Amino acid sequence: xxxxxxxxxxxxxxxxxxxxxxxxxxxxxxxxxxxxxxxxxxxxxxxxxxxxxxxxxxxxxxxxxxxxxxxxxxxxxxxxxxxxxxxxxxxxxxxxxxxxxxxxxxxxxxxxxxxxxxxxxxxxxxxxxxxxxxxxxxxxxxxxxxxxxxxxxxxxxxxxxxxxxxxxxxxxxxxxxxxxxxxxxxxxxxxxxxxxxxxxxxxxxxxxxxxxxxxxxxxxxxxxxxxxxxxxxxxxxxxxxxxxxxxxxxxxxxxxxxxxxxxxxxxxxxxxxxxxxxxxxxxxxxxxxxxxxxxxxxxxxxxxxxxxxxxxxxxxxxxxxxxxxxxxxxxxxxxxxxxxxxxxxxxxxxxxxxxxxxxxxxxxxxxxxxxxxxxxxxxxxxxxxxxxxxxxxxxxxxxxxxxxxxxxxxxxxxxxxxxxxxxxxxxxxxxxxxxxxxxxxxxxxxxxxxx
Amino acid sequence: xxxxxxxxxxxxxxxxxxxxxxxxxxxxxxxxxxxxxxxxxxxxxxxxxxxxxxxxxxxxxxxxxxxxxxxxxxxxxxxxxxxxxxxxxxxxxxxxxxxxxxxxxxxxxxxxxxxxxxxxxxxxxxxxxxxxxxxxxxxxxxxxxxxxxxxxxxxxxxxxxxxxxxxxxxxxxxxxxxxxxxxxxxxxxxxxxxxxxxxxxxxxxxxxxxxxxxxxxxxxxxxxxxxxxxxxxxxxxxxxxxxxxxxxxxxxxxxxxxxxxxxxxxxxxxxxxxxxxxxxxxxxxxxxxxxxxxxxxxxxxxxxxxxxxxxxxxxxxxxxxxxxxxxxxxxxxxxxxxxxxxxxxxxxxxxxxxxxxxxxxxxxxxxxxxxxxxxxxxxxxxxxxxxxxxxxxxxxxxxxxxxxxxxxxxxxxxxxxxxxxxxxxxxxxxxxxxxxxxxxxxxxxxxxxxxxxxxxxxxxxxxxxxxxxxxxxxxxxxxxxxxxxxxxxxxxxxxxxxxxxxxxxxxxx
Numbered sequence: 001x002x003x004x005x006x007x008x009x010x011x012x013x014x015x016x017x018x019x020x021x022x023x024x025x026x027x028x029x030x031x032x033x034x035x036x037x038x039x040x041x042x043x044x045x046x047x048x049x050x051x052x053x054x055x056x057x058x059x060x061x062x063x064x065x066x067x068x069x070x071x072x073x074x075x076x077x078x079x080x081x082x083x084x085x086x087x088x089x090x091x092x093x094x095x096x097x098x099x100x101x102x103x104x105x106x107x108x109x110x111x112x113x114x115x116x117x118x119x120x121x122x123x124x125x126x127x128x129x130x131x132x133x134x135x136x137x138x139x140x141x142x143x144x145x146x147x148x149x150x151x152x153x154x155x156x157x158x159x160x161x162x163x164x165x166x167x168x169x170x171x172x173x174x175x176x177x178x179x180x181x182x183x184x185x186x187x188x189x190x191x192x193x194x195x196x197x198x199x200x201x202x203x204x205x206x207x208x209x210x211x212x213x214x215x216x217x218x219x220x221x222x223x224x225x226x227x228x229x230x231x232x233x234x235x236x237x238x239x240x241x242x243x244x245x246x247x248x249x250x251x252x253x254x255x256x257x258x259x260x261x262x263x264x265x266x267x268x269x270x271x272x273x274x275x276x277x278x279x280x281x282x283x284x285x286x287x288x289x290x291x292x293x294x295x296x297x298x299x300x301x302x303x304x305x306x307x308x309x310x311x312x313x314x315x316x317x318x319x320x321x322x323x324x325x326x327x328x329x330x331x332x333x334x335x336x337x338x339x340x341x342x343x344x345x346x347x348x349x350x351x352x353x354x355x356x357x358x359x360x361x362x363x364x365x366x367x368x369x370x371x372x373x374x375x376x377x378x379x380x381x382x383x384x385x386x387x388x389x390x391x392x393x394x395x396x397x398x399x400x401x402x403x404x405x406x407x408x409x410x411x412x413x414x415x416x417x418x419x420x421x422x423x424x425x426x427x428x429x430x431x432x433x434x435x436x437x438x439x440x441x442x443x444x445x446x447x448x449x450x451x
Numbered sequence: 452x453x454x455x456x457x458x459x460x461x462x463x464x465x466x467x468x469x470x471x472x473x474x475x476x477x478x479x480x481x482x483x484x485x486x487x488x489x490x491x492x493x494x495x496x497x498x499x500x501x502x503x504x505x506x507x508x509x510x511x512x513x514x515x516x517x518x519x520x521x522x523x524x525x526x527x528x529x530x531x532x533x534x535x536x537x538x539x540x541x542x543x544x545x546x547x548x549x550x551x552x553x554x555x556x557x558x559x560x561x562x563x564x565x566x567x568x569x570x571x572x573x574x575x576x577x578x579x580x581x582x583x584x585x586x587x588x589x590x591x592x593x594x595x596x597x598x599x600x601x602x603x604x605x606x607x608x609x610x611x612x613x614x615x616x617x618x619x620x621x622x623x624x625x626x627x628x629x630x631x632x633x634x635x636x637x638x639x640x641x642x643x644x645x646x647x648x649x650x651x652x653x654x655x656x657x658x659x660x661x662x663x664x665x666x667x668x669x670x671x672x673x674x675x676x677x678x679x680x681x682x683x684x685x686x687x688x689x690x691x692x693x694x695x696x697x698x699x700x701x702x703x704x705x706x707x708x709x710x711x712x713x714x715x716x717x718x719x720x721x722x723x724x725x726x727x728x729x730x731x732x733x734x735x736x737x738x739x740x741x742x743x744x745x746x747x748x749x750x751x752x753x754x755x756x757x758x759x760x761x762x763x764x765x766x767x768x769x770x771x772x773x774x775x776x777x778x779x780x781x782x783x784x785x786x787x788x789x790x791x792x793x794x795x796x797x798x799x800x801x802x803x804x805x806x807x808x809x810x811x812x813x814x815x816x817x818x819x820x821x822x823x824x825x826x827x828x829x830x831x832x833x834x835x836x837x838x839x840x841x842x843x844x845x846x847x848x849x850x851x852x853x854x855x856x857x858x859x860x861x862x863x864x865x866x867x868x869x870x871x872x873x874x875x876x877x878x879x880x881x882x883x884x885x886x887x888x889x890x891x892x893x894x895x896x897x898x899x900x901x902x903x904x905x906x907x908x909x910x911x912x913x914x915x916x917x918x919x920x921x922x923x924x925x926x927x928x929x930x931x932x933x934x935x936x937x938x939x940x941x942x943x944x945x946x947x948x949x950x951x952x953x954x955x956x957x958x959x960x
Contacts, residue, residue, distance in 0.1 A: 119736060181736040187687045187715060190844070191695055220847045223694075225855040225877070226937050236699075260852055260882070284861035284872055307707065312551040316707040326859050327696040327875065329703045 009358035009368075014351055015410070021340055021354070022406040024368035026065055028399035029058040034111050038083025041111060043372075044393035049108040049117045053126040055083055057400020059133030060247070060414060063140035064407045077147050080137045084154035087130075090114050094180055101178070103162035105130060121177030121185060124167050128198035131159050132247045135424065139417040159423065164202035164210045172217035174198060174210065190221040192235045194243035196250075196265070204427030215431040219257045227326060228278045230271045231263070236324020238276055238298040239401070241269040242341045246404040248424060249415035252436025264436075270345040276338070277349055279325035286313060287332035288388070289376035292349075293356035296338030297323035297330055300398065301372035303389035310377055317375070332377035333389075337370045340402035343409040364390050372398050462649050467573040471528070474577075474584035475521035482596045488616035489515045490814060492608050494600040494759070497524020499623035499790030499802035501583055506810045508592040515617075516593050517600040517610050522583050524625050528576065531799060533648040534668060535831055536575045540568040541675035542833060545708070553870055563677040565653040572648065602764035606785055619785055619813040622766070622773055623806065624759065626752035626791035631660055633748075635721040639728050641746040644669075653678050654745035658730055660718050662689040664830040665749040667701060671832050673747075674710045681711040681741060683718050683732055690830060694843075697836045697893045700874060704834060721746065754792045771795075777820045778812050779805055787813050794821075801826050825909045829898035834860075834874040837901035840889025840908055843879050852882035856914065856934040860894050863933065865925035871895035876930040878904060878914055878938075885913035885938055896927055903931045914938040 009017055032041040032048075039050035040058045062076035090099035099105055099114050106116035107123040138155035141148040169175045174195070175184040189195070199218060202210040225234045235241055244250075250265035258264050280295030299322040307316045317331045324330075336357050339350040358365060364374045364387055372391040379388040407413050418424050419437060428438060463469050472478075491507045493500045496518035504516040521528050550557040581587075588595050598611030608615045628643035630636065642650070644665060655678065659670040662684030670682040682705065688698040689705075706712050713732060720731040727742045754772030761767075765783045767774045773788040775781055781788055787809040790802030804824050811817030827839035843853045861872040874893035880886055890904040907917055918935025922928055 121735070179736045182733075185715070185735060221844050222847070223843050223855060224853065224882070225857045226941060227857045227859075229937070229940065231854075231941075234696075236696075282859075282861060284859070307709065309551075314549060314552065314707065316703070324699075326861075327699055329699070 009355065009362075017351075017354065018340070018343075018406050018410065020368040021370070022064075022403050022410075023068070023070060025337075025340070025370070025399040025402040025406070026061055026068075026070055028369065028394055028396060029061055030065075030071065032396065033058060033079060035079060035082060037086035037112075037114055038079055038081075039086065039109060039111055039114060040396055042108060042397075043395050048111070050111050050114070051108055051126070051396060052105045052123065053107075053129040054396030054400060056126075056130035056133030057246075057396060057404065059083060059130075060136040061400060061403045063136060063417070064403060064413060066140075067411070067413060077141060077151065080141065080151055081147055081154075084134065084137070084151060084158065086114055087158055088154050096180075100127075101180075102166050103127075103158070104167065104178070107177075119179075121179055123177050124174050125176065125195050125198050127162065128195075128201050129243070131162065131201055132197055132418075134158055135421050136247070136414060136417055139421050159201070160205065160207050162202075162205065163208045164205050165208045167202070168210050168214060172211060172213045173221075174202060174214065174218075192219075192222050192233045193240045194235075196244035197247055200244075200248065200424060200427035200431055202427075203430040204423045209430075212430065216256070219255065222257055224257075224261055228275055228282075230275050230278075231261070232271045232275060233257070233261070233263075233265075233268050235272065236297075236327055237322045238272065238296055238335070238338045238342060239322075241272045241345075242338075242401055242405065245269055245344075246341075246401055246408070247414060247418050248428070249408075249412070249419065249437065253428065253433045253438045254435050255432045266345065269342065273342040273346040273349065276325050277353075282326070284326075285315070285330060285332070286311065287330070287377045288379065289334070289360075290332075291356075293353045294334060294360070294376075295325075295353065296335050296342075297325045297333075298335035298338050299323070300333070300335045300337075301391035301395065302331065302333045303375050303378055303384070308381070310381065315377075317378075331375070333373045333375045335373050335398070336364065337372070337398035337402050340370070341398075341405045343405050347409060361387055363387050366394075369394055370398060370402065464649055464651065465570065465573060467570070467577040471573075471577045471580050472521065474586070475523055475528075475580055476518070476597060477585050480585065480595075480597050482598065482611050482613065483594045485515070485594075485613055485615045487513075488606075488618055489513050489594075490618055491515075491810075492615050492617040492620045493517065493623060494608065494621065495524065495623035495625055495755075495790070495792070496522040496583075496588075496595075497623060497625045497790060497802065498799045499625075499806040500524070500621065501588075502803040502806035503621050503623065503789065503810050504588070504593045505591060506807060507814060510810070510814070512814055514593050515596060515615050516588065517596045517598065517608070517615075519597070519599050521580075522585060522588070523580050528580075530644065531831070532579055533572050533576050534644070534665075534672070536572040537568060537648075537676075538668065538672050538831055538833075540571060541672040544677075545675045545833070549870075563653065565676060566651060568676060569648070569651065599758065601758065602760035602766070605764055605783060617785070619787065620764075621806070621809050621813065622759065622761075622781070622786065622788045622792055623790045623802070624755040624792045625802075626754045626772070626797055628749045629751040629753040631718070631748055633660070633718050633721055636718075636746065636748070639721045639723045639746070641721075641748050643747070644749045647747060650745075654743070655679060656741075656743040656745075657681070658683065658718070658728075658741065658743040658746045660746065660748040661751075662686065662714070663749075663751075664690060666747075667705065667830060667832050669747055669749070670710050671705055671708065674705075674708055679711070680709075681713060681743065683713045683716045683730075685715070685717050687715050689714075690836065692842075693830075693836060693838065694877070694891050696875070696877075697838075697891055700834065700893050701830075701832055701836060704832065704873065752791060752797050756792065775821075777822050778818065779809050779821055780812070796826055796828065798826075798828055825905050827901045827905045829901065831898065834871070834893050834895050835897035837892045837897035838889070839901055839905045840887065841879065842889060842891075846879065846881075846888050851888065853879050853888060854882045855879050856937045858930045858933040858937065860927070860930060863927055863930040865927045865929060866894065868925060869895070869927070871927070876900070876934050878917075878931070878934040880914050880938070885915040887912070887914055887917075892930070894927060894930065900928050900931060903928060915942075 041048040042051035065071040104127040107120040134155040138152040141151045177185040277295045280290040283290040302318045339354045343350045372395040375389040378384045490512035492515045493504045508514045657678045674680040716734045719733045756768045767782040773793040789805040791797040808819045829837040846853045858876040860866040860874040866872045878890045879888045
């Protein structure tokens with residue numbers, strides 16, 4: 001993909017600015033896809049494996065590229081089909097040298113062979129993000145051509161073959177991961193997080209859905225809190241308030257929990273975004289740069305695991321980690337992609353933050369592409385430069401959520417596509433969602449089930 | 452403090468310990484001769500047994516108290532008193548290292564005198580135990596027996612060759628550390644909370660197995676005293692059952708202080724290698740081996756039920772301890788149990804509270820219930836983690852809608868002044884009301900702060916009323932009031948505001 005000419009962000013209108021950031025984020029997928037199998041690298045770093053979640057984001061972003069004229073429909077179809085065909089024929093099983101098991105996939109795959117790498121886990125939520133991307137593709141590519149028909153058929157088949165029931169283990173809630181020797185990982189996965197779409201997809205599955213009590217059992221672990229004056233369903237890192245929302249428009253629709261609290265998940269993401277901003281204003285640990293326009297703690301890259309004193313305060317810095325507000329962990333590392341990713345919820349403060357970033361830390365941004373994280377507190381310390389630590393290269397997840405949420409803010413494209421998907425509708429209803437757009441008559445557009 | 456060198460590695464370590472024994476189990480003690488039936492025979496002179504014996508004696512009961520070891524039980528001798536004494540010294544060193552952030556000057560070279568810390572602990576233990584000396588108890592009218600107690604029938608106990616008849620008896624024999632089933636651990640040797648405090652040298656590398664309250668407290672204290680500590684926890688977070696944000700803050704604090712945190716990690720084998728101990732740690736599919744000098748484990752507590760002749764008395768028990776009903780009565784209506792031997796919550800304060808219930812119910816036809824107790828608890832790490840009442844998840848599982856009012860300690864002025872701004876106050880209320888269901892406080896002095904909430908719950912005060920309690924400024928307990936203030940702000944609804952605005956507008960005319 002050719003690079004855009006450098007532009008002074010300050011001179012751009014809001015929409016022009018967003019267009020630049022979105023196009024730069026979208027470009028990640030074309031830069032880092034293996035066209036033979038549709039796999040996309042987890043990061044832009046040398047020898048990065050593919051991440052199945054990043055493939056899910058890529059599949060969701062190709063329709064955006066087509067609509068915005070950044071790629072042809074043919075090219076999008078080709079990359080989408082390459083990925084779907086790869087997953088359809090990739091080896092499954094509980095042994096070595098496989099791509100997945102029970103219809104789920106390992107989190108990280110070799111870019112070329114597509115086999116599991118790093119002894120990583122079979123990941124339930126990352127599989128859900130991949131499947132969500134497939135469903136976007138099947139909703140968008142609705143033409144009556146052989147290739148687009150194949151996209152719809154493959155997406156449907158790959159969704160249907162996931163054994164969601166198995167992933168519950170012996171409990172009502174879904175397990176987070178599985179490994180061949182140790183079985184299900186018993187990582188605590190309680191409380192609200194990014195997994196709503198996993199539950200929606202798993203409950204709606206025609207062949208092996210989760211038991212009907214799964215969503216309720218999960219929401220039983222939710223905690224409704226009044227923090228800094230905001231009533232919020234708490235989730236520490238911002239990505240928890242963004243990921244499922246990239247596909248599903250939660251504005252105005254409510255499950256039992258939100259009916260009880262007289263709110264909805266979209267509003268909750270808005271408040272949580274403001275809460276992060278308020279936290280940065282409080283800046284309890286005195287990190288450099290934090291302000292009403294520099295905020296956003298999330299899951300992402302970090303400066304590495306070490307302890308250091310800065311300005312007579314002892315801190316522990318981490319590598320890749322989920323950072324959260326207001327309970328931490330917080331090591332002064334900001335995830336700047338949080339601004340586009342929260343854009344639909346709180347456009348004013350997100351745009352202000354994005355502009356502040358461009359004004360104050362222009363060197364952190366590479367041709368409008370945002371890094372996974374940067375830490376101004378470490379400016380001119382250890383081996384870091386005057387911007388502090390800046391994550392090397394780019395992460396596919398960050399680029400994907402940025403491109404999708406900017407699009408939802410601009411045109412609602414992904415939300416509209418998914419509203420027409422019968423699986424999503426069924427899953428939401430089984431989870432107890434009602435009201436808002438769910439009560440409206442179904443739109444005739446789209447072809448979700450490939451029938 | 453006079454400095455004495457002690458080299459002994461087993462109890463009694465020094466003259467403080469000798470004094471402890473002299474007062475808690477005097478040599479050449481002469482047991483009394485039983486003279487007719489007792490109103491109450493108490494087996495075990497820990498917190499539960501001491502409380503029951505004293506209360507009953509004070510009310511005029513004829514009471515026998517039987518102890519096989521030292522008066523005081525786990526609390527004084529191997530429990531929270533020695534551990535919290537040591538924690539204080541550990542905190543001192545942490546503050547010295549952090550002196551700069553308090554506006555002081557960090558010493559260039561900080562030498563940790565472990566022996567001195569342990570000696571202070573033993574002095575404190577001995578001093579506190581004095582209040583419960585054998586002589587004091589006798590002076591309070593308690594007939595004190597030393598020896599192994601054993602039920603000989605439905606209403607008799609034998610001890611040291613004597614047979615005691617009772618109208619009512621209380622089993623308060625406590626619990627001991629439960630050893631995790633790790634192959635090779637017993638052979639390689641380990642420290643429990645019963646032997647930990649006999650250490651005279653700080654181990655260089657220490658593996659702590661288990662991330663419950665004891666494991667976390669021990670790991671943090673020894674880390675601050677200079678040991679390289681690895682804390683292995685099977686579960687995905689520390690303090691299972693505690694709120695995840697509390698566990699998260701503790702995890703961060705431990706890591707920041709230098710504890711090597713290994714979550715989701717099980718110790719699967721231990722073996723000796725020269726003077727070192729090798730431990731295999733399993734996480735998911737991967738095993739790693741670490742080399743340490745000592746291993747501390749205190750996972751869980753096993754009730755002391757063996758050798759008591761409980762079968763002869765018709766008292767049922769299982770691995771969890773003696774079975775009691777809500778009135779703390781065992782399956783023998785003459786016999787009650789209290790404290791660690793029967794309770795799920797094994798704390799000194801619950802032991803004492805349960806003993807008071809027993810005195811009322813056993814001797815005065817009382818109908819007091821265990822389930823009516825408002826029981827707070829606290830983990831004495833830094834920050835401390837204190838809890839009382841229901842957790843939100845438990846409330847929601849019971850169909851109770853919950854809302855939590857959260858105050859961050861970094862918004863509490865005194866906490867900022869003290870450099871202790873880590874943590875929060877969370878007060879859980881029934882949604883739509885100010886009825887307090889429970890609270891969790893994470894703060895440097897959470898154990899002190901939680902008391903206001905316990906009092907409120909016990910006396911039926913709501914969160915609104917807590918907002919009306921005036922606190923001296925500045926105090927950290929202000930955080931509790933601030934949660935009340937947060938509640939009150941949510942009551943200023945728009946219609947209420949419209950009404951007050953109208954009223955005030957009219958007042959200006």
